[in-house]
Amino acid sequence: MAEMLHRRLPNGINVFIHPTKKFKTILVQLFFHRQLRREDVTQSALLPAVLQRGSAKYPSRRQLVLRLEELYGAELTADIVKKGERQLVVYTLDLVHDQYLPGENRILQEGLEILHELLTNPVLENGVFREEYVRQEKEQHEKVIKGLINDKIAYAIERCLQEMCREEPFSVFKYGTLEQLREIDATSLFGFYRRFMQESPAELHLSGDLEPEQTFALVQEIFRFDRGTEASVPPTQVHIPVKDVRYVTEELDVNQGKLVLGFRTGLTYADADYFALLLYNGILGGFPHSKLFQNVREKASLAYYAYSRLEKHKGLLLISSGIEFKNYEKTLAIIRKQIADMAAGNFSREDFDNTYNGLRNQFLVEEDNPAALINRTVDGILAGRVWTTTELLQKMQSVTRDDVVRVAEQVKLDTVYFMTRRGGA
Amino acid sequence: MTRVIEYEHLKEKIYTRRIEPGLDAFVLPKKGFNKKYAIFATNFGSIDSHFIVEGEGKELLVPDGVAHFLEHKLFEEESGNVFDRFAVLGASSNAFTNFTNTAYLFSTTDNFSECLEILLDFVQEPYFTTESVEKEKGIIEQEIRMYEDNPQWRNFFNLLDALYQYHPVKIDIAGTVESIRQIDKDVLYKCYRTFYHPSNMTVFVVGDVDAEHVLDQVEANLAKRNYQPLGEIKRLFPEEPEEIARDYVEQSLVVSQPILNLGFKEHDVGYDGKALFKREIVTSLMLDMVFGSSSPLYNELYEEGLIDDEFEAGYVAEVGYGHTIVGGETSDPEKLAGRLVEGIQRRQREGIDAGTFEHYRRKMTGEFLKSFNSLEYIANSFPAYHFRKINFFDYLQVLQEVTVEDVNRRLVEHLDLKRMARSVIVPKTWKQ
Numbered sequence: 001m002a003e004m005l006h007r008r009l010p011n012g013i014n015v016f017i018h019p020t021k022k023f024k025t026i027l028v029q030l031f032f033h034r035q036l037r038r039e040d041v042t043q044s045a046l047l048p049a050v051l052q053r054g055s056a057k058y059p060s061r062r063q064l065v066l067r068l069e070e071l072y073g074a075e076l077t078a079d080i081v082k083k084g085e086r087q088l089v090v091y092t093l094d095l096v097h098d099q100y101l102p103g104e105n106r107i108l109q110e111g112l113e114i115l116h117e118l119l120t121n122p123v124l125e126n127g128v129f130r131e132e133y134v135r136q137e138k139e140q141h142e143k144v145i146k147g148l149i150n151d152k153i154a155y156a157i158e159r160c161l162q163e164m165c166r167e168e169p170f171s172v173f174k175y176g177t178l179e180q181l182r183e184i185d186a187t188s189l190f191g192f193y194r195r196f197m198q199e200s201p202a203e204l205h206l207s208g209d210l211e212p213e214q215t216f217a218l219v220q221e222i223f224r225f226d227r228g229t230e231a232s233v234p235p236t237q238v239h240i241p242v243k244d245v246r247y248v249t250e251e252l253d254v255n256q257g258k259l260v261l262g263f264r265t266g267l268t269y270a271d272a273d274y275f276a277l278l279l280y281n282g283i284l285g286g287f288p289h290s291k292l293f294q295n296v297r298e299k300a301s302l303a304y305y306a307y308s309r310l311e312k313h314k315g316l317l318l319i320s321s322g323i324e325f326k327n328y329e330k331t332l333a334i335i336r337k338q339i340a341d342m343a344a345g346n347f348s349r350e351d352f353d354n355t356y357n358g359l360r361n362q363f364l365v366e367e368d369n370p371a372a373l374i375n376r377t378v379d380g381i382l383a384g385r386v387w388t389t390t391e392l393l394q395k396m397q398s399v400t401r402d403d404v405v406r407v408a409e410q411v412k413l414d415t416v417y418f419m420t421r422r423g424g425a
Numbered sequence: 426m427t428r429v430i431e432y433e434h435l436k437e438k439i440y441t442r443r444i445e446p447g448l449d450a451f452v453l454p455k456k457g458f459n460k461k462y463a464i465f466a467t468n469f470g471s472i473d474s475h476f477i478v479e480g481e482g483k484e485l486l487v488p489d490g491v492a493h494f495l496e497h498k499l500f501e502e503e504s505g506n507v508f509d510r511f512a513v514l515g516a517s518s519n520a521f522t523n524f525t526n527t528a529y530l531f532s533t534t535d536n537f538s539e540c541l542e543i544l545l546d547f548v549q550e551p552y553f554t555t556e557s558v559e560k561e562k563g564i565i566e567q568e569i570r571m572y573e574d575n576p577q578w579r580n581f582f583n584l585l586d587a588l589y590q591y592h593p594v595k596i597d598i599a600g601t602v603e604s605i606r607q608i609d610k611d612v613l614y615k616c617y618r619t620f621y622h623p624s625n626m627t628v629f630v631v632g633d634v635d636a637e638h639v640l641d642q643v644e645a646n647l648a649k650r651n652y653q654p655l656g657e658i659k660r661l662f663p664e665e666p667e668e669i670a671r672d673y674v675e676q677s678l679v680v681s682q683p684i685l686n687l688g689f690k691e692h693d694v695g696y697d698g699k700a701l702f703k704r705e706i707v708t709s710l711m712l713d714m715v716f717g718s719s720s721p722l723y724n725e726l727y728e729e730g731l732i733d734d735e736f737e738a739g740y741v742a743e744v745g746y747g748h749t750i751v752g753g754e755t756s757d758p759e760k761l762a763g764r765l766v767e768g769i770q771r772r773q774r775e776g777i778d779a780g781t782f783e784h785y786r787r788k789m790t791g792e793f794l795k796s797f798n799s800l801e802y803i804a805n806s807f808p809a810y811h812f813r814k815i816n817f818f819d820y821l822q823v824l825q826e827v828t829v830e831d832v833n834r835r836l837v838e839h840l841d842l843k844r845m846a847r848s849v850i851v852p853k854t855w856k857q
Contacts, residue, residue, distance in 0.1 A: 020457075022455075023798050024794045024795065024798065025798055060724070061724060061727070062719055062721070062724040065719040069784060069785075070784065070787070072788065072791025073788035073789065073790070073791030074791070096795060100434070100435070100436070100794050101791075136727075136728060136730060139730045140734075143682060143754065143756075144733075146681040146682070147681050147682075147754070149680065149681050150576055150681055152574045152575075152679075153571075252679055254574045255570045255574050256567065256570035256571055256573065288512070288517075288518075289508060289512035297564055298506070301561070301562070302563065302567070303564070303567050304565070304571055305571070322567055322570070322571050323567065324566075324567070324570070350513070354513055354515075357512070357515030358512060358515055360534070361516065361517065361532075361534050364459040365459055365460040365534060367459050368458045368459055368800065369798075
């Protein structure tokens with residue numbers, strides 16, 4: 001694969017171009033970085049929705065969508081992502097490459113122009129956002145915040161994290177709060193928008209069959225707007241001592257119990273030992289051959305899913321499983337046994353090798369997915385170093401069994417959350 | 426004999442071979458990709474619950490959820506679990522069951538031939554024991570419970586139950602906690618014998634592979650098994666009336682706001698091949714024009730706060746059944762249903778003009794091209810189309826043949842209020 005190009009625009013936006021010939025599309029992603037904090041998380045989460053209601057050139061949502069559709073079904077979406085104690089506002093533009101469209105050669109340029117227009121030229125009324133758009137999007141956003149409960153698996157995980165990190169910024173919900181939402185109006189949000197564009201560190205990624213120099217020139221030509229001094233985003237709090245395990249039970253009128261365990265590892269993507277932790281997590285619960293799947297599901301028939309995963313910027317490990325209410329104690333005991341086995345080094349050579357091979361496969365296939373590669377680059381930027389696939393594989397290869405046992409000692413259970421039926425089991 | 430089909434516009438080539446005793450295998454080489462993906466699928470899904478058992482000539486009605494249960498148990502071998510064998514090779518394996526087929530698959534970057542051999546072997550070598558069947562019941566029971574708490578999934582099946590009077594598509598793919606308790610190894614073997622014959626199956630491989638080599642490997646694997654030709658599979662379906670079963674169904678769950686699904690039942694079924702593919706494409710185009718995110722109706726409803734940006738409409742075109750489902754979360758399902766009906770009627774009166782039609786055709790061309798980024802999407806879609814005698818790669822060609830008249834005809838004929846049902850999830854009070 002050709003080299004990635006990284007260069008900074010005069011207005012401070014970092015541009016990353018990832019040339020590849022594998023795809024029929026060009027993926028464009030623009031990231032704005034924000035400190036995750038209660039004061040303005042709701043504004044940042046609401047802002048993209050208001051901007052997508054229209055611009056001076058395409059003054060309604062419908063006109064904007066029609067314009068995008070003309071570019072062979074181009075899609076422009078905005079997402080809110082949490083990485084550690086950092087909130088990312090991400091715009092994604094997915095375009096078909098001209099070479100599959102006879103007679104077309106300006107799809108990328110037109111797509112970028114629409115993105116630029118949407119960000120810099122909103123529909124204004126009395127010098128601020130149009131009141132009607134803000135009101136309607138506040139109503140929609142209220143539903144987004146309240147809608148967390150609709151997905152019980154995601155809700156249980158979010159609740160566990162909230163309880164566990166209740167005194168840290170990490171507990172802030174990425175979509176914000178209803179209380180804050182009520183305070184927002186067209187004027188205050190417009191003021192926030194100006195600050196947001198001025199101060200948020202930003203990165204623009206482009207992946208596809210692109211000639212880097214030409215593409216950079218095109219981006220430079222379009223993204224010319226002025227920005228101010230960038231606000232620095234403080235580092236995520238990682239080293240939080242664990243005292244006693246906290247048990248939280250919540251009663252809901254549901255058919256299945258949801259068990260979530262939150263652990264602190266003290267290790268992030270920036271640490272040398274992160275790769276040992278990656279192996280640890282893989283052996284414990286990252287795959288069907290892992291301890292959790294084998295022992296909770298295959299041997300004890302207690303669950304359909306039982307897995308663990310890492311939050312690589314906050315240094316957390318989560319275990320999640322859906323079980324019969326009455327099996328809470330039994331499942332918890334089996335999970336604890338797996339954790340103890342990890343710490344005691346009770347895993348086989350085969351467990352270790354299978355996990356290594358599985359992770360290797362995951363790193364390699366990321367190269368087949370433009371969004372995954374961009375995400376990896378962003379993770380690298382946050383950790384202070386962007387690694388290539390070859391480097392990542394080398395790092396993983398140097399991990400020994402002793403390294404895994406050593407990091408196992410750092411994995412500390414903090415919170416056990418259980419969603420149970422009303423009235424208990 | 427390998428056939429090579431070239432799709433100039435897509436810049437893709439497919440290699441295909443008919444392998445004794447009647448399996449069609451396909452390879453789509455993708456240069457430069459690390460991932461290699463193979464899928465081995467059978468034309469047997471949850472709706473195939475009543476049939477004549479191969480070799481016995483006897484009619485059998487199986488408990489609900491058997492196809493899905495069989496999928497789980499095929500991973501079991503005398504020596505252990507197939508997952509482990511893939512894991513040693515660094516591959517990840519999986520499977521899924523839907524209404525009409527069951528598919529087994531793996532994804533890997535290395536050791537492709539070894540992985541393909543394991544896939545071909547385990548799917549062709551069932552090993553069911555009473556003990557392992559019993560053990561699986563607890564696992565599948567929790568899978569069913571998980572879906573019982575999933576509001577979209579419940580709303581979807583509630584709607585199918587309202588649309589259909591007898592057709593087994595109205596029954597949950599995994600069955601119920603009660604129905605799966607009746608499953609034993611004998612019924613699994615009977616299903617296996619009837620539906621897991623190569624002539625009822627297909628193999629699709631995508632990735633940076635040598636197509637001839639892959640097809641030779643599949644052929645060699647099948648050749649050693651002494652298959653006898655399979656006669657016609659006799660699937661028995663109840664006579665399904667044109668009329669829907671009920672026009673309204675409701676369930677309360679722990680959700681933040683109601684969810685509405687409107688369903689329209691297909692009344693003229695039994696097609697496959699190009700006729701069915703064209704119908705699917707015409708209907709999808711039509712739905713996008715009426716309900717899609719750039720339609721006037723969508724934008725009115727959005728501005729009124731009756732829908733959110735997850736609102737969507739989709740069509741399912743199977744040989745034996747078909748339906749459209751439109752819906753999403755809403756503050757007022759009653760009002761939304763009324764507004765959707767008004768919007769449909771207005772659109773039926775006004776019709777769709779040629780300019781609008783071309784706009785959406787261009788959009789769908791782009792969307793199809795974009796879908797080629799995902800090897801999984803291609804591989805998972807292809808067999809389901811193949812079993813309906815459709816070549817998925819003909820999409821752009823069929824799309825070009827569609828006319829604005831086709832779409833206007835479909836708009837009136839398919840969105841028929843006489844065959845419309847509503848399903849609603851209402852919120853339970855849940856705050857403590």
